[in-house]
Amino acid sequence: QNIKKxxxxxxxxxxxxxxxxxxxxQTFTRVAPSSSSALFCNSTTLYNNNNKKVNNYSSKNHQxxxxxxxxxxxxNKLEPQVLKDYIPCYTVMDQNGVVNPPSADxxxxxxxxxxxxxxMLMLNTMDSIFYDVQRQGRISFYMTSFGxxxxxxxxxxxxxxxxxxxxxxxxxxxLMWRGFTLDEIANQCCSNELDPxxxxxxxxxxxSKRINVQTISSPLTTxxxxxxxxxxxxxxxxxxxxxxxxxxxxxxSEGDFHAAMNIAATLSAPCIFFCRNNKWAISTPxxxxxxxxxxxxxxxxxxxxxxxxxxGNDLWxxxxxxxxxxxxxxxxxxxxxxxxxxxxxxxxxxxxxSSRYRTTEEINHWKEKKNPVNRLKNYxxxxxxxxxxxxxxxxxxxxxxxxxxxxxxxKQKKPKISELFTDVYDDIPDHxxxxxxxxxxxxxxxxxxxxxxxYAAEDSVQK
Amino acid sequence: MFAVKxxxxxxxxxxxxxxxxxxxxxxxxGHGAPIAYPSLAIENAGETQxxxxxxxxxxxxxxxxxxxxxxxxxxxxxxFGGVFRCTVDLRNKYGPKRVFNTPLCEQAIAGxxxxxxxxxxxxxxxxxxxxxxxxxxDQIVNxxxxxxxxxxxxxxxxxxxxxAPYGAVGHGGHYHSQSPEAYFAHxxxxxxxxxxxxxxxxGLLLASIKDKNPVVFFxxxxxxxxxxxxxxxxxxxxxxxxxxxxxxxxxxxIVGWGAQMRVLLQACQMAKxxxxxxxxxxxxxxxxxxxxxxxxxxxxxxGRLVISHEAPKTGGWAAEISSTxxxxxxxxxxxxxxxxxxxxTPFPLIxxxxxxxxxxxxxxxxxxxINY
Numbered sequence: 095q096n097i098k099k100x101x102x103x104x105x106x107x108x109x110x111x112x113x114x115x116x117x118x119x120q121t122f123t124r125v126a127p128s129s130s131s132a133l134f135c136n137s138t139t140l141y142n143n144n145n146k147k148v149n150n151y152s153s154k155n156h157q158x159x160x161x162x163x164x165x166x167x168x169x170n171k172l173e174p175q176v177l178k179d180y181i182p183c184y185t186v187m188d189q190n191g192v193v194n195p196p197s198a199d200x201x202x203x204x205x206x207x208x209x210x211x212x213x214m215l216m217l218n219t220m221d222s223i224f225y226d227v228q229r230q231g232r233i234s235f236y237m238t239s240f241g242x243x244x245x246x247x248x249x250x251x252x253x254x255x256x257x258x259x260x261x262x263x264x265x266x267x268x269l270m271w272r273g274f275t276l277d278e279i280a281n282q283c284c285s286n287e288l289d290p291x292x293x294x295x296x297x298x299x300x301x302s303k304r305i306n307v308q309t310i311s312s313p314l315t316t317x318x319x320x321x322x323x324x325x326x327x328x329x330x331x332x333x334x335x336x337x338x339x340x341x342x343x344x345x346x347s348e349g350d351f352h353a354a355m356n357i358a359a360t361l362s363a364p365c366i367f368f369c370r371n372n373k374w375a376i377s378t379p380x381x382x383x384x385x386x387x388x389x390x391x392x393x394x395x396x397x398x399x400x401x402x403x404x405x406g407n408d409l410w411x412x413x414x415x416x417x418x419x420x421x422x423x424x425x426x427x428x429x430x431x432x433x434x435x436x437x438x439x440x441x442x443x444x445x446x447x448s449s450r451y452r453t454t455e456e457i458n459h460w461k462e463k464k465n466p467v468n469r470l471k472n473y474x475x476x477x478x479x480x481x482x483x484x485x486x487x488x489x490x491x492x493x494x495x496x497x498x499x500x501x502x503x504x505k506q507k508k509p510k511i512s513e514l515f516t517d518v519y520d521d522i523p524d525h526x527x528x529x530x531x532x533x534x535x536x537x538x539x540x541x542x543x544x545x546x547x548x549y550a551a552e553d554s555v556q557k
Numbered sequence: 558m559f560a561v562k563x564x565x566x567x568x569x570x571x572x573x574x575x576x577x578x579x580x581x582x583x584x585x586x587g588h589g590a591p592i593a594y595p596s597l598a599i600e601n602a603g604e605t606q607x608x609x610x611x612x613x614x615x616x617x618x619x620x621x622x623x624x625x626x627x628x629x630x631x632x633x634x635x636x637f638g639g640v641f642r643c644t645v646d647l648r649n650k651y652g653p654k655r656v657f658n659t660p661l662c663e664q665a666i667a668g669x670x671x672x673x674x675x676x677x678x679x680x681x682x683x684x685x686x687x688x689x690x691x692x693x694x695d696q697i698v699n700x701x702x703x704x705x706x707x708x709x710x711x712x713x714x715x716x717x718x719x720x721a722p723y724g725a726v727g728h729g730g731h732y733h734s735q736s737p738e739a740y741f742a743h744x745x746x747x748x749x750x751x752x753x754x755x756x757x758x759x760g761l762l763l764a765s766i767k768d769k770n771p772v773v774f775f776x777x778x779x780x781x782x783x784x785x786x787x788x789x790x791x792x793x794x795x796x797x798x799x800x801x802x803x804x805x806x807x808x809x810x811i812v813g814w815g816a817q818m819r820v821l822l823q824a825c826q827m828a829k830x831x832x833x834x835x836x837x838x839x840x841x842x843x844x845x846x847x848x849x850x851x852x853x854x855x856x857x858x859x860g861r862l863v864i865s866h867e868a869p870k871t872g873g874w875a876a877e878i879s880s881t882x883x884x885x886x887x888x889x890x891x892x893x894x895x896x897x898x899x900x901x902t903p904f905p906l907i908x909x910x911x912x913x914x915x916x917x918x919x920x921x922x923x924x925x926x927i928n929y
Contacts, residue, residue, distance in 0.1 A: 258676060292709035301708050308675060309708035313699045319668025320700070324676035326669070330654060331627065331677070349692070353665030360660050517710040518745050520769040523798070523846040 181390045183435055184415060185405035189463060191472030193410060200413055204479050210251070210409065211474060212488050214243040214467045217267045219492035220276065221440070224283060227500060228297075228444040233283045235297045239264050241407070241439030244466035245370055247271055248412030249338070249434075252420055256335035258324050259307045260317035263298050264370065265340045272305040276495055280503035287509040287550045292517070314345040318354030318367065322429070325358070325365035329427050336364040336423035343433075344375025346389045355397045358429035365429045366419050367399075370406065372438035377451040390433035399431050406434030407466035437464065507550040511537075592823050594784070595803060597756045602789035611781040613755035613788050614643045614720070617762040618681060620792055622651045625679050628766070630656045632666055632683030632720075640685060641722055641781050667693035667719065671701050674714035674771070681766060687723035687775055688732040694740070701771040702746030715769035720762070722778035723751070724816045725867050725913050730906035736815075736868035736899075741773050742845040742877070748772040748797055749844040751815040755786045760795030761842065768797055777816035800848035802855070806837035809861040809926055812852055812878060814841040817865055817914070824919035831920075834927055844874055852878065853885050860891035861926045865914050870898035892929035895922045 186198035193199040202210070221238035228236040239246065246267025253259075255272065266279070277288075282300055285293030291301060291309065301309025308324075311317070321339035328335050345351065346369055358365045369389045373380050386392065393401030400422055404415040412434060419430040437460040441448045448457075474480035515522060515530040522530070537544060608616060622628050630647055636658040638645035648656040659666050663684055670680035684690045690697070697719065705713035725734050741749050748770050752758035758776065765772035803818065804825060813821045818840050825836035837855050841847055856862050862882055864875035875896040883894060897914040905912055 260672075290709045290711050291707065294709065295707050299707070301711055303711050309704075309712055311700065311703070311707060313695060316668060316696060316700045319665045319696070320672035320675065322665075323669035323672025323674075323678075323680065325672075327627075327673045327676040327678035330629070337672075337676075350664055350668060350696075353660075353662045353668060356660045356662065357665040357669055361657065517706045517708075519748075519846075520705070520713070520715060525846055525849070 177387060177391075180387045181394075181401065181403045181433075183403045183405055184411050185408045186411050186414070187408045187469055187473060189465070189469055189472070191469060191474070191476050193473070198410060198414060200410060204477070207470070207474060207477075208479065210247050211467075211470050211480070212492075213247055213267065213270055214470065215485075215488050216276075216492045216495070217243055217246065217270060218467065219489060220266070220279065220496045223493070223496045223500065224297075225440075225444060232504065233297050234285075235444055236283065237263055237298045237443045238440040239266055241437050241460060241466065242370055242372060243267055244409040244412055244470070245368075245406045245434045245436060248409045249340075249368060249416040249432075252413050252416035253338060254335065255306055256333065257306070257420070258321075258328070258335070258337040259305075260321040260324070260337065260339040261300075261307060261310050262314070262317065262341045262345060262370075263310055263312075264342070266298070266300070268340070269300055269302070269305060269307055272307065274300065274302055274305055274307070276499035277502065278302065280499040281506070284500075284503040284506065285508060286503055286506035288503070288506055289509070292509045292513045294513075315341060315348035315350035315354075317341070318345075318350050319357060321367075322354050322358040322361070322363045322365050325363040325423070325429070326361055329362075329364050334424055336366055336420060338366040338368055340368045340370060342375060343369060343371040343373070343380055343389055344378065344383055346392075347375075347383055355392070355399060355429075355431070359397045359399050362427055363429055364423035364427050366416070366423055367429065367431045368416070369431070369433045370436060371433050372406075372436045374438045374442070374448070374452070376442045376446060377448070379452075388433055388435075390431065393431035393433075397431075399429055401431040401433070403433045403435065406436030407464050407469060409466065409470050436466075508548050510550045510552050511546070512552055592819060592826070594754060594819055594822055596786050597754060597760075597795070597801065599756060599760070599789050599793050602793070603791050605787040605789050607785060608755050608759075608788040609780075609782050610752075610755045610758050610776065610784045611641055611643045613759040613786075614762060614776060615645055615647070616788065616790070617759040617766070618644065618647060619650065620763065621679070621681065621766045622647060622655060624792070627677065628655065628679035628681060629673065630681045630683070631659050631669070633661055633685045634658060635683050639683065641778065643720075643776075643781075644683070663689055663692040664696055667696035667701070670717050670719065671696060671704065671714045671771075674717035675704065675712055677716075679716045679766065680714075680718070682717070682719045684719060684721040686733055686735075686778075687721040687737050688735045690719075690721055690737060690773075693719075697741065697747070697771070697773065698744050702744045704746075704771070706746060713769070714771055716766075717771045718762070718765045718768075718774055719772070720774045720776060722781070723775040724777045724779055725904070725909060726779050727909065728906065729904070729909075731903050734867075734904040734909075736775070736866060738775060738814075738844045738866075739868055739872055739874045739877075742847075742874055744845075746771070747845060749775070750797060750842065751775045751777070751844060752842065753777065753780070753815050753818040753840050755780075755784055755788050757795050757801070757840075757842065759788055760793050761797065763792060764794040764797050767794065772797075775815065779816045795842070798843045798846050798848060800842055800851040801840045802837065802851065803840050804836065804838040806835040806859065808835045808859055809863065809923055810837045810839060810852065810855040810859045811919070811923070812839045812841060812862065812864045812875075813866060814844065815867075817867055820914070820916050821865055821919055823916035824923060827916060827920045828923045832924065832927070834923060836923065841878075847878070849881060849885070852882060856882050856886045857889045860889050862886075862890075862894045863897060863919065863922045863926060864894065865897040865919050865922075867899050867913060869901045870896055871901050873898050892926040895926060897922045 187193045224236045227233055250268040250271035281288040283297035299310040318339055321337045325337035390401050390403040393399040402415045405411045422430050515526050634640050635644040636648050666682050670682040673680040701714050723736050738749050741747055750761050750765055752761045765774050811821050825838050828834040828836055864878050879894040897919050
């Protein structure tokens with residue numbers, strides 16, 4: 095363990111003195127800072143515990159008065175504290191598509207709602223086809239989003255393209271809503287030369303400058319503290335935008351979740367933490383993941399963070415919550431936690447068979463009683479905006495579009511082999527140029543042993 | 558134990574450094590004679606000031622914050638000047654938005670820095686001791702290093718620099734003494750830099766901050782106060798990926814980096830005085846990507862090589878250098894390449910004098926190589 099002496103009770107003067115002595119004597123003790131300085135404070139005096147002004151020996155005019163007042167009451171009752179109050183879950187639209195209260199309906203136009211529903215159908219269609227395509231061995235891997243469609247469309251609609259997004263991997267609908275095309279999805283999943291990622295990452299690890307989504311990576315939760323740094327930078331540069339980071343409830347068990355929540359709160363970064371609590375992390379149910387009040391329960395008391403719990407299968411609830419969260423982030427410059435309660439209807443990925451650890455009854459319950467797509471469909475039917483006929487044509491067109499994109503993407507060559515060596519650094523260092531040359535020479539020796547023909551021709555080897 | 562004067566605290570500002578004694582450096586543990594280490598000459602240096610290593614580092618960050626309004630300096634306790642005084646006064650000059658404390662969480666610091674860089678900011682992050690960089694290992698190795706490659710060059714976190722004090726300090730024990738460079742040097746996409754003098758520390762740090770790749774910058778804490786030079790006050794860069802021939806010689810090549818350079822200079826001087834051996838001493842300066850050519854040319858000339866680092870021998874960076882030079886200089890080698898390193902144990906407190914690869918162990922290696 096690190097040497098971490100708690101000096102919280104020392105006066106600033108004592109602390110400073112201790113540290114001067116420590117550093118002068120080259121004695122190393124890690125100490126907790128005696129006072130936290132709020133990010134954007136303009137206060138110019140440092141106070142010690144007796145609230146007397148003191149001169150900090152090296153840094154003038156930078157700290158707010160240290161908040162000495164405790165927020166809690168003292169009590170003489172010996173009472174262990176246990177979990178009592180659960181954060182309620184905001185929901186406004188029932189399975190029949192009825193919105194209550196009516197004022198919670200954002201009242202989007204028929205055109206907009208139709209586009210939302212069609213995008214959900216497109217997402218489902220794409221997932222079905224790509225899942226099968228992986229099963230046929232045409233792509234190496236895939237992850238579907240069944241059951242989480244409302245989260246994708248609802249949250250994405252509440253954001254702007256200026257809002258930077260960091261995703262986990264089950265947010266394809268968010269990218270779609272921001273304008274990521276079927277071609278772009280297919281190119282990435284097929285690892286062809288049109289993939290801006292140059293085929294280097296597994297399928298579903300999308301990224302796009304155009305729609306302001308940072309490239310997805312496999313290590314879970316690493317994107318959370320990164321999103322905080324991005325959000326802080328947006329605020330520092332005076333941009334009227336925030337950063338939104340998506341993650342699952344399993345990922346929230348990683349240390350990076352704690353790291354990110356705490357640094358976001360202490361530095362007041364306009365970051366929206368969007369947790370998709372779909373009850374399963376591969377085969378691990380959420381009761382083996384945590385014993386507190388879900389993820390939302392950690393927000394207010396744990397990190398002092400504004401928090402929402404929302405029905406993730408209710409499009410309008412998700413939209414309303416995300417919209418309010420964005421206002422808090424952008425207008426007040428503060429982080430927000432959203433926990434969207436949902437269910438992972440699909441397998442975890444193409445490498446997983448979820449029937450081995452959960453019942454069909456359970457899945458069907460969510461498919462029938464709490465289906466986000468059907469919920470929106472019923473809403474539209476009530477308004478007389480939808481029919482089975484429309485549904486059929488929409489799905490048919492979606493299937494065609496997905497198949498076309500896939501066939502086009504499969505026809506493309508893989509990226510140039512020389513791309514194996516680019517982008518490791520901004521330029522190619524000498525030792526890598528050498529290794530690149532070694533590979534070229536090696537391929538000359540065995541022209542028929544490697545699938546060189548499937549890769550794009552070298553126009554010019556990078557020098 | 559160090560020849561460091563207890564300071565009047567008001568003299569800690571850069572302008573007060575004239576109160577510093579330019580003491581020759583004693584080595585870790587206080588053994589060995591004080592030695593004068595040759596300074597790097599900077600062309601058109603202009604005005605210079607006497608600075609120790611922490612002040613040179615402070616000066617580099619000061620210039621970076623001044624030149625780039627998107628630059629931020631952050632980490633544990635950096636706000637009040639840092640536990641080694643490297644960030645003194647920066648918060649006063651540039652405000653608490655740009656120079657700030659973070660919670661005590663290394664993975665947060667590294668992840669935050671990556672996000673800042675990816676969003677277009679310039680992140681200068683501090684990890685309080687290199688020994689505590691491991692909680693951030695995932696962020697640095699899986700994320701920072703691969704950010705550009707995995708996105709096809711679409712995104713990068715190149716404007717990111719992570720500074721951390723490293724190395725033996727006389728009484729640091731397990732967790733205030735480590736040299737973790739080899740862990741990071743095994744990671745494509747990172748640059749790893751380890752300066753050995755105030756002038757080079759400033760120039761290399763300025764180059765690291767400007768470099769378009771994530772850089773891990775390990776500062777020899779032993780030298781923070783004890784290494785003092787006339788450092789140019791203006792902007793200049795010492796290029797990354799280039800070694801420095803500190804002393805030319807003809808009989809044997811000696812390679813090291815960071816605080817080890819003074820130990821090696823002493824061993825070279827001993828070899829000269831006692832045996833009349835002419836040592837070519839090279840400071841690698843950048844561990845990754847490293848300057849193969851300079852060392853190769855030197856070994857082709859001398860035919861002998863000793864590499865020395867504080868970190869444990871097995872899997873240490875000397876192994877990489879040794880293997881590469883053996884491939885490239887096979888016909889020129891007159892003796893086996895030797896690695897004089899820390900032992901394959903955790904860094905011990907009370908046995909430090911015996912543990913470190915001191916000048917005597919290196920002197921013996923030189924002798925052995927010459928007599929082979």
